[in-house]
Amino acid sequence: MQESRMMVMVAALERDQEAERKVVQEAIVGQGGVSVGMPYPAIPTNYIHKLNLHCMADADYVLLLIGTEYGPLTERGVGYIHTIYAAAQAARKPVLSLIYSGERSVHIDRFEQKRLDGLISSLKNGLIYYWHDADSLRDGIELGLENLFETYPSLGWVKADMQPLYQAMNPQDDKLIWQLRQRISQLEQRLKALKSADTPLVPSFVDDNSPWQARYQCNAFREGRLKPFDGVLTLDLSEVFQWASATLLSPTTETRVRALVASRLHDRVLHSAKKAWSGSHAVSDIRIDQSSFDEFKTRLRALGLISFDYHGRWQLTGDGEVIALRK
Numbered sequence: 001m002q003e004s005r006m007m008v009m010v011a012a013l014e015r016d017q018e019a020e021r022k023v024v025q026e027a028i029v030g031q032g033g034v035s036v037g038m039p040y041p042a043i044p045t046n047y048i049h050k051l052n053l054h055c056m057a058d059a060d061y062v063l064l065l066i067g068t069e070y071g072p073l074t075e076r077g078v079g080y081i082h083t084i085y086a087a088a089q090a091a092r093k094p095v096l097s098l099i100y101s102g103e104r105s106v107h108i109d110r111f112e113q114k115r116l117d118g119l120i121s122s123l124k125n126g127l128i129y130y131w132h133d134a135d136s137l138r139d140g141i142e143l144g145l146e147n148l149f150e151t152y153p154s155l156g157w158v159k160a161d162m163q164p165l166y167q168a169m170n171p172q173d174d175k176l177i178w179q180l181r182q183r184i185s186q187l188e189q190r191l192k193a194l195k196s197a198d199t200p201l202v203p204s205f206v207d208d209n210s211p212w213q214a215r216y217q218c219n220a221f222r223e224g225r226l227k228p229f230d231g232v233l234t235l236d237l238s239e240v241f242q243w244a245s246a247t248l249l250s251p252t253t254e255t256r257v258r259a260l261v262a263s264r265l266h267d268r269v270l271h272s273a274k275k276a277w278s279g280s281h282a283v284s285d286i287r288i289d290q291s292s293f294d295e296f297k298t299r300l301r302a303l304g305l306i307s308f309d310y311h312g313r314w315q316l317t318g319d320g321e322v323i324a325l326r327k
Contacts, residue, residue, distance in 0.1 A: 004156030006033040009059035013071045014039035040080045044072040062088040066099045070116040071267040074269040094152040096144045097123040119287040142255045205238040212237045215289035220273040222280040237289045245324035251313035253256030262286045
């Protein structure tokens with residue numbers, strides 16, 4: 001099946017944003033999108049701006065990467081990124097803004113700061129996410145794109161040579177066929193279980209009762225000071241499954257599942273931080289280690305409690321629903 005791909009025009013600065021642009025581009029491709037647009041150099045160039053306006057006209061969405069600088073100005077004294085935002089508004093293009101909120105290592109004069117503050121103020125009426133490092137930027141863009149795609153659905157783009165085949169197919173029918181195949185596969189597995197006297201119909205956590213070692217990173221705070229903090233929590237796998245089970249009754253992205261589990265860890269992480277750093281009173285930016293989260297994912301899949309659709313979204317299997325609803 002040939003799926004459409006969302007085109008996202010990225011407006012960013014060339015100077016001091018190379019690593020951040022790479023994170024943004026990887027996230028867009030990871031979400032099945034196409035990243036277009038060229039970064040603006042420190043020296044003003046109308047040619048780059050004209051190319052970006054063409055990219056924006058074709059794009060389904062516009063993404064603004066806002067760092068510590070306002071950027072170069074057009075002949076009218078307005079920043080190029082600010083101009084892209086105004087053009088996107090006029091063209092009714094959905095806009096996602098990623099705004100830097102960390103410490104500023106580069107000093108800028110008060111006039112440029114005033115322009116930057118004015119731009120950020122105008123962006124707050126739309127969809128915005130704040131970032132302060134690569135991890136928070138990656139989380140922000142993944143959540144932002146998911147929100148953008150769901151709130152403002154678009155037809156997207158397909159390869160020209162696949163267009164006739166794509167039009168001849170009904171996407172809804174194709175999706176229904178895929179779901180029916182998944183359900184048939186589940187029913188076949190349950191039928192095999194019925195035929196075996198030694199195999200229970202519904203799996204349980206008796207089959208995997210070892211605890212889940214959840215490694216994480218966070219920021220701890222004490223008297224206005226911030227300290228990065230690493231830790232490990234020993235959790236009951238069935239308890240963590242119950243945290244996510246209600247959400248997984250419908251297809252849910254892995255990013256949302258990870259954020260849900262991380263939010264439920266807050267009180268335990270705070271307790272650990274207080275023990276490790278006496279006097280700490282708050283924690284933020286809890287991030288579950290990738291290898292730990294992959295272990296959680298594979299163990300639930302091995303138990304037959306979750307499955308994944310063709311978008312990679314999580315969902316309870318029939319057996320998973322039985323365990324989730326019998327509590």
